[in-house]
Amino acid sequence: MNKPAVKNNNGNFDPVDAAEFRSILNSHSLKITKPRIEIMKILRSNHKPLTISEISGRLKGKKTDLVTVYRTLNLFEELGIVSQIDFKDEFKRYELIYDRHHHHHVVCRKCKKVENVETCLLDGIEKILIKTGYTEITHSLEFFGICSSCNNK
Amino acid sequence: MNKPAVKNNNGNFDPVDAAEFRSILNSHSLKITKPRIEIMKILRSNHKPLTISEISGRLKGKKTDLVTVYRTLNLFEELGIVSQIDFKDEFKRYELIYDRHHHHHVVCRKCKKVENVETCLLDGIEKILIKTGYTEITHSLEFFGICSSCNNK
DNA sequence: ATGGATGCAAATGATTTGCATGAAG
DNA sequence: CTTCATGCAAATCATTTGCATCCAT
Numbered sequence: 366m367n368k369p370a371v372k373n374n375n376g377n378f379d380p381v382d383a384a385e386f387r388s389i390l391n392s393h394s395l396k397i398t399k400p401r402i403e404i405m406k407i408l409r410s411n412h413k414p415l416t417i418s419e420i421s422g423r424l425k426g427k428k429t430d431l432v433t434v435y436r437t438l439n440l441f442e443e444l445g446i447v448s449q450i451d452f453k454d455e456f457k458r459y460e461l462i463y464d465r466h467h468h469h470h471v472v473c474r475k476c477k478k479v480e481n482v483e484t485c486l487l488d489g490i491e492k493i494l495i496k497t498g499y500t501e502i503t504h505s506l507e508f509f510g511i512c513s514s515c516n517n518k
Numbered sequence: 519m520n521k522p523a524v525k526n527n528n529g530n531f532d533p534v535d536a537a538e539f540r541s542i543l544n545s546h547s548l549k550i551t552k553p554r555i556e557i558m559k560i561l562r563s564n565h566k567p568l569t570i571s572e573i574s575g576r577l578k579g580k581k582t583d584l585v586t587v588y589r590t591l592n593l594f595e596e597l598g599i600v601s602q603i604d605f606k607d608e609f610k611r612y613e614l615i616y617d618r619h620h621h622h623h624v625v626c627r628k629c630k631k632v633e634n635v636e637t638c639l640l641d642g643i644e645k646i647l648i649k650t651g652y653t654e655i656t657h658s659l660e661f662f663g664i665c666s667s668c669n670n671k
Numbered sequence: 672a673t674g675g676a677t678g679c680a681a682a683t684g685a686t687t688t689g690c691a692t693g694a695a696g
Numbered sequence: 697c698t699t700c701a702t703g704c705a706a707a708t709c710a711t712t713t714g715c716a717t718c719c720a721t
Contacts, residue, residue, distance in 0.1 A: 394696095394699085394700080395700080396694080396695050396699085396700060396701065397695075398695070398700095400701085401701090429703095430702065431686095432686090432688090432703070432704080433701080433703075435687075436687090436701085439686095449606055451604035451606070451658075453658070455711095457686095471647060482643060482647070486639045486642060486643065487639070489639060490637055491661075493635075494624060494635070494661060497624075497666065498669065499624060499661075499664065499665055501627070501663050501664050502661060502662070504659065504660065505606070505659070505660050506658070508652075508655060508656070508657045509657065510647060510653060510654050510655040511653045511654050512651060512652055516653055547674085548675075549674090549675060549676065549720050550721095551719080551720070553676085553677080570711090582677085582678095583679075585678070585711090586677060586678075588710090589676085589677085592711095592712095608686095609710090610710095610711095
């Protein structure tokens with residue numbers, strides 16, 4: 366996926382992404398439903414990993430059951446649409462998978478602020494793994510620290 | 519697995535580590551108990567992150583309650599003795615923290631085999647973060663892929 | 672002696688499952 | 697109209713907590 370991570374401000378899909386989303390679901394005889402579309406929009410309009418309850422809280426109208434949110438994220442994960450991110454607290458977080466190779470995260474251990482870290486240094490390591498015989502390589506990388514504003518208090 | 523009672527090199531502390539372990543606990547007015555020592559030995563004689571139930575299963579005699587294992591690992595984490603590792607399945611894993619900067623892991627998505635990855639490339643990224651004002655930086659890095667033996671089946 | 676540690680039982684909280692109803696193709 | 701998705705209630709499973717007892721210092 367080499368699509369620019371451009372989104373418009375209301376969280377809607379651009380036509381290309383909408384088509385791709387539909388075709389993934391279609392190819393698995395899965396249905397395009399309101400909860401799935403809404404959750405996809407929420408993921409797409411946020412550039413940090415979100416917990417289940419954050420996603421649930423952002424659903425307008427609040428009519429969507431928590432269970433549906435769980436089921437939808439599990440489904441998206443199986444379909445390769447989202448990736449699960451671990452910040453070493455009690456919550457699982459999810460983000461769109463095409464961001465995975467573009468940035469990682471720094472999490473302040475005090476205020477929990479999340480910032481992105483841009484890097485391509487890992488390509489070297491992946492090449493080594495390929496030589497070892499690994500295929501379909503992915504990785505997950507998170508940094509933790511105390512941010513400058515917490516340090517200044 | 520092997521569980522010789524007292525004499526096995528494999529699970530025993532060398533004098534230095536034993537002293538360090540004791541002094542960490544002492545400095546917090548914590549007690550040096552059999553479960554804590556046993557769990558420390560298990561962590562020390564394994565070079566991969568272990569789940570709670572793996573640790574529990576390796577405790578000889580099986581007299582130690584699961585609750586104690588949980589409490590001990592949480593304590594060790596607070597004390598900075600172990601680090602929690604996430605392999606994107608349902609289990610938390612723990613490993614001794616002084617391994618953290620020496621290697622990371624590749625996990626085969628099929629057979630779940632764990633291998634180590636040696637690298638220092640991340641030092642560059644940490645330096646950038648330090649310039650941004652972060653302190654006390656740590657990171658967690660895991661790779662996932664399909665290993666060569668799984669690929670050959 | 673005494674404060675911390677353990678074991679057991681019970682509670683908690685996130686996530687999952689069963690089933691009847693509702694909506695998408 | 698057929699299949700898959702949703703909501704609700706109830707179940708599950710890992711992890712935590714309360715409390716009486718036990719043990720290291």
